[in-house]
Amino acid sequence: MDREANLPVPPDKPPKSMVRPTLNQESSSSSSSSPELIRHLQAAFKRHRPLNKMQTSTIGPRRSVVPQRQPSRSSRLETVSTAEGPKSQDVVTLSQSLAANTLTQDSRNLATSVAGESIENASITPPSLSGTMFGENFNPSDRQMDLTKPPAFASLESNLDVVGSRNENAHKKVQSLIGSTLTSHDMEWDATNQAEASNLGARKHQNLQSVDSEISLKSEYRVSSSLAKMQGQLGEFRNFLNQPASQCSVMGSSCATTTLIHSSSAPMLNATTQVSRSYVEADQNVNAHAVQTQGNLPSFHPSSKDNNILHVNKDAPLSEMPSSAMDPEVRVKETNMSKHQQCTTEIEVPVASSSQSNARLPDELHTSVSSQPQKPDKHEKVASSKGTSAPRKKNYDPDLFFKVNGKLYQRLGKIGSGGSSEVHKVISSDCTIYALKKIKLKGRDYATAYGFCQEIGYLKKLKGKTNIIQLVDYEVTDKTLLQEVLNGTMINKDGRVKDDGFIYMVLEYGEIDLAHMLSQKWKEIEGSDRTIDENWLRFYWQQILQAVNTIHEERIVHSDLKPANFLLVRGFLKLIDFGIAKAINSDTTNIQRDSQVGTLSYMSPEAFMCNESDENGNTIKCGRPSDIWSLGCILYQMVYGRTPFADYKTFWAKFKVITDPNHEITYNQLSNPWLIDLMKKCLAWDRNQRWRIPELLQHPFLAPPIPPEPRVRNIQLLSHIAESSGSDDHKAIPQLEQLLIDPVPLPRNDLLELCVQLQDRLRGLEGEKQ
Numbered sequence: 136m137d138r139e140a141n142l143p144v145p146p147d148k149p150p151k152s153m154v155r156p157t158l159n160q161e162s163s164s165s166s167s168s169s170p171e172l173i174r175h176l177q178a179a180f181k182r183h184r185p186l187n188k189m190q191t192s193t194i195g196p197r198r199s200v201v202p203q204r205q206p207s208r209s210s211r212l213e214t215v216s217t218a219e220g221p222k223s224q225d226v227v228t229l230s231q232s233l234a235a236n237t238l239t240q241d242s243r244n245l246a247t248s249v250a251g252e253s254i255e256n257a258s259i260t261p262p263s264l265s266g267t268m269f270g271e272n273f274n275p276s277d278r279q280m281d282l283t284k285p286p287a288f289a290s291l292e293s294n295l296d297v298v299g300s301r302n303e304n305a306h307k308k309v310q311s312l313i314g315s316t317l318t319s320h321d322m323e324w325d326a327t328n329q330a331e332a333s334n335l336g337a338r339k340h341q342n343l344q345s346v347d348s349e350i351s352l353k354s355e356y357r358v359s360s361s362l363a364k365m366q367g368q369l370g371e372f373r374n375f376l377n378q379p380a381s382q383c384s385v386m387g388s389s390c391a392t393t394t395l396i397h398s399s400s401a402p403m404l405n406a407t408t409q410v411s412r413s414y415v416e417a418d419q420n421v422n423a424h425a426v427q428t429q430g431n432l433p434s435f436h437p438s439s440k441d442n443n444i445l446h447v448n449k450d451a452p453l454s455e456m457p458s459s460a461m462d463p464e465v466r467v468k469e470t471n472m473s474k475h476q477q478c479t480t481e482i483e484v485p486v487a488s489s490s491q492s493n494a495r496l497p498d499e500l501h502t503s504v505s506s507q508p509q510k511p512d513k514h515e516k517v518a519s520s521k522g523t524s525a526p527r528k529k530n531y532d533p534d535l536f537f538k539v540n541g542k543l544y545q546r547l548g549k550i551g552s553g554g555s556s557e558v559h560k561v562i563s564s565d566c567t568i569y570a571l572k573k574i575k576l577k578g579r580d581y582a583t584a585y586g587f588c589q590e591i592g593y594l595k596k597l598k599g600k601t602n603i604i605q606l607v608d609y610e611v612t613d614k615t616l617l618q619e620v621l622n623g624t625m626i627n628k629d630g631r632v633k634d635d636g637f638i639y640m641v642l643e644y645g646e647i648d649l650a651h652m653l654s655q656k657w658k659e660i661e662g663s664d665r666t667i668d669e670n671w672l673r674f675y676w677q678q679i680l681q682a683v684n685t686i687h688e689e690r691i692v693h694s695d696l697k698p699a700n701f702l703l704v705r706g707f708l709k710l711i712d713f714g715i716a717k718a719i720n721s722d723t724t725n726i727q728r729d730s731q732v733g734t735l736s737y738m739s740p741e742a743f744m745c746n747e748s749d750e751n752g753n754t755i756k757c758g759r760p761s762d763i764w765s766l767g768c769i770l771y772q773m774v775y776g777r778t779p780f781a782d783y784k785t786f787w788a789k790f791k792v793i794t795d796p797n798h799e800i801t802y803n804q805l806s807n808p809w810l811i812d813l814m815k816k817c818l819a820w821d822r823n824q825r826w827r828i829p830e831l832l833q834h835p836f837l838a839p840p841i842p843p844e845p846r847v848r849n850i851q852l853l854s855h856i857a858e859s860s861g862s863d864d865h866k867a868i869p870q871l872e873q874l875l876i877d878p879v880p881l882p883r884n885d886l887l888e889l890c891v892q893l894q895d896r897l898r899g900l901e902g903e904k905q
């Protein structure tokens with residue numbers, strides 16, 4: 136959203152809600168507007184421009200202004216709902232809030248001064264707080280959400296008040312500063328308020344001139360550490376509030392990822408996914424309506440528990456207040472982003488209770504995005520250590536995190552589970568989304584476990600191949616097993632895995648698989664007279680071939696090629712799931728399997744008959760041609776929207792028809808006959824007849840034949856003319872034929888003679904016609 140564009144256009148007469156009461160009061164008591172004063176104000180404001188965007192995204196010291204005017208509610212909403220944009224508006228609100236609700240005019244100046252001074256270090260704008268604080272002037276109809284004053288804010292105010300009284304001297308010094316700074320800010324905020332600003336009393340006018348020096352003296356004021364912490368925390372809150380409510384925008388130069396949360400299943404298909412609340416049912420305390428706030432401001436949803444959340448304990452340092460508590464939906468906490476130039480963001484789906492809100496993240500994960508229900512018992516455990524100085528425990532909640540090689544990955548949701556594994560969407564500490572495949576080994580026979588572990592070996596081998604999903608990290612809890620796999624040995628062949636072992640693989644994350652893409656495509660086509668877009672088909676078919684070619688070149692047979700095993704990563708298809716892949720021994724082109732493997736609809740005849748004997752008594756083996764058959768099934772599905780044997784539903788029906796060499800696959804008529812030819816090249820029953828990938832990449836469907844050159848066409852025409860001109864010319868026809876076969880120019884004399892003969896013949900033809 137363009138923040139500037141959405142700023143309210145100042146009316147000639149500002150609405151009541153847009154006018155800061157203090158200013159109004161003062162304007163009524165002040166004498167007249169002075170152009171000179173305005174110039175002073177403008178000059179003062181220029182000297183104290185808010186920090187730039189980069190700086191405002193940090194929690195470090197920053198400029199603040201503390202106006203007392205109340206901007207309109209709508210302007211506040213625009214301001215805070217935008218992640219970027221001048222932050223001076225943000226600063227305005229807290230001080231306004233403080234001024235408007237807590238303090239008398241004098242004490243307001245005092246407290247506001249402190250707040251303003253404090254905001255030098257962390258400027259914050261909790262919009263909901265300000266919205267509440269604007270109570271009397273705020274037009275409820277402007278509200279986009281239910282913004283009620285959290286009781287905790289009263290504590291915050293009184294906290295400020297207490298601190299303020301302790302720093303009375305400081306306040307007195309800052310007091311004048313605040314007024315003038317406010318004024319200068321007002322100048323920028325609303326040009327129409329110049330008159331308003333110019334009505335300020337002489338006291339402010341004088342104070343204005345000392346703004347710079349007063350600000351520079353802030354360190355003398357010795358604002359209490361608790362207040363500083365409070366500012367830091369509120370700064371985080373301000374930053375949080377600049378995030379979209381239900382979409383976790385991970386910020387920072389190294390974190391361009393927009394994180395999408397889905398608690399029950401990761402959003403494979405969505406580029407923008409709302410926070411799913413499927414777990415809400417499990418916990419009645421969670422605000423179920425929170426999910427609806429995408430694009431709006433985060434809001435408070437006051438409930439008995441929420442009320443507790445924002446409470447600022449006078450006794451406890453404010454830094455203990457969890458930023459998640461500020462909003463019951465999503466928490467985004469930036470920590471020192473500018474310093475490290477890396478994302479240290481916490482994003483959490485709301486938890487039901489304040490104790491949950493206090494949950495700490497493990498040290499290993501500065502960044503977290505959680506969409507999982509948080510179990511109260513676990514959170515109570517971790518919430519016990521309060522205080523910033525308390526040493527952090529290294530433990531983590533296995534329900535929320537995976538740990539792979541000491542690195543934590545926070546769960547974002549389960550993507551799916553295969554026959555042997557669970558795959559989860561996770562986020563790492565550097566804000567990168569990955570897929571984490573977890574395979575449970577316990578109870579499996581050692582050979583199977585070994586097979587699963589081999590996937591790591593293949594993925595390692597295929598590292599750097601752009602059309603294969605990349606393995607980022609892995610861990611096998613059974614170290615012996617991994618060692619055996621990596622060494623290519625298997626000692627403990629017959630045993631079973633007794634220990635509670637797991638294989639973890641951190642993989643590049645794929646947004647959508649080809650199966651989903653296809654079903655979407657076919658949904659679009661169904662009901663219309665359209666057919667599949669051939670260019671779309673070429674584009675992805677070529678990528679599929681190239682990916683499989685990559686593994687075949689590495690002497691790997693995938694054995695389970697199907698649309699679901701091609702994932703779209705940044706617009707390109709990548710091959711996944713080497714769970715049943717097999718390496719081809721260097722002395723053969725085939726692999727032998729202990730069992731039938733694959734997905735029925737895509738399984739080749741030889742895969743069904745693996746290890747059986749053919750009519751010649753040879754053992755049937757699977758090799759690269761078996762993958763080619765599967766590719767044929769995929770292409771068939773892409774073209775017709777169903778697999779070639781989709782009509783045969785049961786295992787035995789499929790087995791029977793696929794292993795029958797006389798079965799004729801049905802190919803419905805297509806506008807491009809090359810396409811049918813291509814499918815037939817892949818789905819030849821005899822595996823020796825099937826084309827290999829290099830050939831398939833050259834098939835006319837992908838590489839259409841170049842149309843004949845014009846010169847050749849001319850020769851063809853000549854030949855035709857010569858033939859049709861009569862069989863008596865025995866010289867011209869062989870010469871023209873020769874030209875067709877080898878279009879090397881004939882000797883000049885011959886060519887001339889040929890032309891003369893043809894001209895004669897043509898003339899003769901014309902004469903015959905007449």
Ligand SMILES: Nc1ncnc2c1ncn2[C@@H]1O[C@H](COP(=O)(O)OP(=O)(O)OP(=O)(O)O)[C@@H](O)[C@H]1O
Nearest residue numbers: 551552553554555556558570642643644645712714
């Ligand atoms: N890197 C990834 N990114 C996104 N999703 C993935 C990734 N790897 C796997 N998946 C998804 O997880 C699910 C299971 O993954 P995978 O196929 O690797 O496991 P499997 O146990 O071998 O499954 P299957 O039994 O279906 O072969 C699939 O739906 C797949 O789309």
